[in-house]
Amino acid sequence: MPRVDGLAFAPGLPPAGARVAADLDESGLRCLSDPPLDVPLAALRVELSGFDQDRLQLRWQAGEQEGAFVIDDRAALATLLRDAPPACGALLAEWTRLRTRARTRHAWTWRLLIGLLLLPVLLLLLALFSLDRLAGLAADRLPITWDAKLGAAAADSLMGGETPLRSGPAVAAVDQIAARLVAGLGNSPYSYKWHVLRSPTVNAMAAPGGYVMIYSGLLREAESPEEVAGVLAHEIQHVERRHAVRGLVKKLGIQAIAGLLFGGDGGFASQSGALAAELGGLKFDRDQESESDRLGVTLLRRARIDPAGMAVFFEKLAARGDAGALSYLSTHPDSAARAAAVRRLLVAEPATGVETLGIDWAEVRAALSE
Numbered sequence: 001m002p003r004v005d006g007l008a009f010a011p012g013l014p015p016a017g018a019r020v021a022a023d024l025d026e027s028g029l030r031c032l033s034d035p036p037l038d039v040p041l042a043a044l045r046v047e048l049s050g051f052d053q054d055r056l057q058l059r060w061q062a063g064e065q066e067g068a069f070v071i072d073d074r075a076a077l078a079t080l081l082r083d084a085p086p087a088c089g090a091l092l093a094e095w096t097r098l099r100t101r102a103r104t105r106h107a108w109t110w111r112l113l114i115g116l117l118l119l120p121v122l123l124l125l126l127a128l129f130s131l132d133r134l135a136g137l138a139a140d141r142l143p144i145t146w147d148a149k150l151g152a153a154a155a156d157s158l159m160g161g162e163t164p165l166r167s168g169p170a171v172a173a174v175d176q177i178a179a180r181l182v183a184g185l186g187n188s189p190y191s192y193k194w195h196v197l198r199s200p201t202v203n204a205m206a207a208p209g210g211y212v213m214i215y216s217g218l219l220r221e222a223e224s225p226e227e228v229a230g231v232l233a234h235e236i237q238h239v240e241r242r243h244a245v246r247g248l249v250k251k252l253g254i255q256a257i258a259g260l261l262f263g264g265d266g267g268f269a270s271q272s273g274a275l276a277a278e279l280g281g282l283k284f285d286r287d288q289e290s291e292s293d294r295l296g297v298t299l300l301r302r303a304r305i306d307p308a309g310m311a312v313f314f315e316k317l318a319a320r321g322d323a324g325a326l327s328y329l330s331t332h333p334d335s336a337a338r339a340a341a342v343r344r345l346l347v348a349e350p351a352t353g354v355e356t357l358g359i360d361w362a363e364v365r366a367a368l369s370e
Contacts, residue, residue, distance in 0.1 A: 151209030184303030230310025
């Protein structure tokens with residue numbers, strides 16, 4: 001039977017209690033005090049005690065006389081909970097239930113209090129910054145490693161059951177273009193993974209962490225590897241700028257933003273799989289699309305690839321009426337306007353030192369037609 005130390009309160013003992021040892025077993029509680037206390041098990045009831053509700057208080061009443069024994073030492077309490085005989089199980093289980101309920105209530109009280117204290121701060125931040133800006137600041141609190149977990153969780157579903165090509169001229173061409181672009185990035189925190197999907201859709205998409213999918217329909221539509229390089233440079237910048245992650249934070253709302261801004265992870269770290277499902281309905285805004293175009297041109301210059309290919313492909317989409325067909329997350333901005341914006345960048349700073357990619361694009365397109 002466990003013997004524990006605690007404070008005993010009863011007639012004849014000091015008003016502040018007497019620290020004594022006590023035994024608890026199937027017959028009841030015996031406090032080795034002076035005078036000793038012997039209380040039947042059936043007469044005992046449990047109550048919570050202490051600021052954090054972490055003390056066990058055994059109370060009893062005999063006629064008009066009341067008494068209590070408080071176990072205020074965590075080690076002693078742990079010993080009692082571990083070694084108490086089965087007959088005491090119901091009594092101790094009731095204390096555990098009361099403590100769990102009280103701690104839950106206590107936690108929600110603190111959350112409410114903290115929320116009320118932070119509400120003026122959040123309102124001030126909203127007054128000073130747009131929701132987009134706050135979402136960006138909050139997303140920056142997430143570690144880069146989380147992007148890869150999210151992308152890995154989303155990649156299969158984003159492929160939509162399309163068959164990935166494992167080899168052939170198209171795969172070799174994408175790998176060659178991608179290698180030039182990634183080299184132009186320098187020290188990227190992401191390890192890019194490229195998937196060429198057999199589908200007539202004129203599309204490409206980028207998931208967080210460097211997962212990029214290119215449809216064979218886009219490769220057949222392009223008339224040069226430089227056009228494809230422009231598309232891939234655009235998608236790479238969505239990854240580098242963490243546009244999808246920022247979009248998720250914004251979509252999940254002010255509670256998630258507050259959790260990230262004020263020291264937590266907003267639950268993001270433990271729910272990559274659930275959040276991956278949100279990517280299919282996420283849309284990049286026009287500013288993000290424009291940023292990816294502009295930084296994509298910069299990347300093409302660094303990779304010594306002619307950035308005019310990006311403008312040419314946008315112009316081709318505009319002529320077809322497929323505005324915005326480049327990205328599964330796009331809000332479908334006008335392709336003609338994007339092409340014009342890229343042309344203005346090239347006029348302001350003409351590309352120099354470009355090198356041919358050396359890919360037989362006719363062979364690539366012919367292989368995809370088989």
